[in-house]
Amino acid sequence: MLIAISIASFLLLHALPGDPTAALLGQQATEENMAAMRHELGLDRPLPVQYADFVSNAATGDFGRSYFSNQEVSRELQQKIPATIELAVAAMLLASIMGISLGILASVKPRSVWDFICLFIALTGVSMPIFWLGFMLQQLVAGDLGLVPFGGRFNEAGWQGFQPDTGFFIYEAIFTYRSPELALELLHHLALPAFVLATVPMALIARMTRASMLEVLDQDYIRTARAKGVAPAPVVIRHAMRNALIPVITSIGTQFGYLLGGAVLTETIFNWPGMGRYVVDAVIRLDGKPLQASVLIIATFFVLVNLFTDISYSVIDPRLRHRGRE
């Protein structure tokens, strides 16, 4: 699988329209110059040789330079990837907490007001163009109410001393700079984008939790527990939730993939300097190397997440451990 991904991302560079050498040389793009450039970049060698080069370079973290900014792609990614991870993790936490609570509330009393609210949120959540939601919330919460900033990761003018080594700003603020104010400032900026990005997974999680809880609450062992006189709350929390959340938790893994797609739009709205925006910029500029590297990294990450999810099934659900493969 990983090999296929590496081949695909390698070929991507050649599938892009336009000749990078022409773009690089601009006005001086004569046939001769272009051929020389192609030789210099190694683009005139046979594809398998280029591919071998690409893989061995990628393995050491060398993805070449961006045609656009002339920066090393790996250096740029070092800043972009943590930004997106921070956003995605925050969004996933929000989505899980809100989604699971909503789903449980709805399942405990089916056909109640809570149930209706849960179903409504679940439906609009998946139907929502999140770039629209992002814009509207931005106008309302950041604009009219002035509660949070419009975008960006932190106020650069106010925190000029903040020059973290890694891109994980919140981690750096807490552990390297030990500044609660700075951490708050970062969280302040993170809140709205994370909430917007959380909409779709939250809706899916709420829906799944509700369905799964309803199924479990209907089972005999719950009735037994109730008959034995266990109070309603422990029945739900200790008996039902444990089993009902197994499929939910494992689905959270696969939703990370969705988050990466949604992150493109959220990052654009909130001017968040992350991976998603980086890919789109590379696409718009037809900048091959950054695109190639991003695709390779995202796909690899996605495959690993899926693998991890599969493994987590057996960790979370002890019944599967003994059954072996399906």
Added chain:
Amino acid sequence: MIRDFLRFLRKHRPAQAGVFLILLVIAAAVLAPVLTEYGPKDPVSYDFFADPSADHWLGLDGQGYDLFSRIVYGARTTLRIALLATLLALLLGGLLGAVAGYAGRWVDLALMRVVDFMMSFPSFLLAVVMVAILGKSLENLVLAVGIVGAPLFARQVRAEVLRVKALEYVESARALGYSHLRILLRHVLPNCLTPLIVLATLGMGSAILDVAGLAFLGLGGDPFDPEWGLILKAGWNSPSKGAFQVGVAGACILGTVLGFNLLGDGLRDWLDPRTRLK
């Protein structure tokens, strides 16, 4: 079958709402020239972002066009694009899935590898990358969104074909010496279609969202085309004045997608014998 569905619809409130929303959008798309006297690309005046008035129900947009007619004609563009993309996904995915499921063995293995491979990447990002390769235009959006949507259909069709292939009547068709193509097309596939209705309805919703998202990112081609994602983006480009335009276009997208999702869920309930009994 249609009468059966109508009877079901009478009881199923969410599906009713879905059908209503979809009919509303279709009506807007079909009746566009009747509903408005302005064409989607007729500049009305230089009074950009003018407030709504009796003449221009939703005011003017950032390019001096009548926003209402842009939205109404936008319904045409959006529905057409989403429909084409979903059809493409259905055909492509259906073909892949049917061949894989029917042929089995190494063909199945190879084709499903391709499907797995495509699914190993977030679909929206995959569409972004495809547009990069194909070039920016509304036509290529259809291609990208359609291709990206295909693996889902492929899986479903394959599962169905595997189920139907094992039935006895298929065996008897084979015993009669019919060709594989004939068995697949005339005997197996027609019995695999029902679950696809649900998938295609839900697919319309996500296709609209994906197309609007791509257009919003600036991958939609001609910004003067009346398409909701492009209208939204045009408003977003001047946030102080364009908020209303963004609001209207986004609400249209939300409403239409909601409609398809409601109907899709309703159809699923209708086709699922377990929920039907309740």
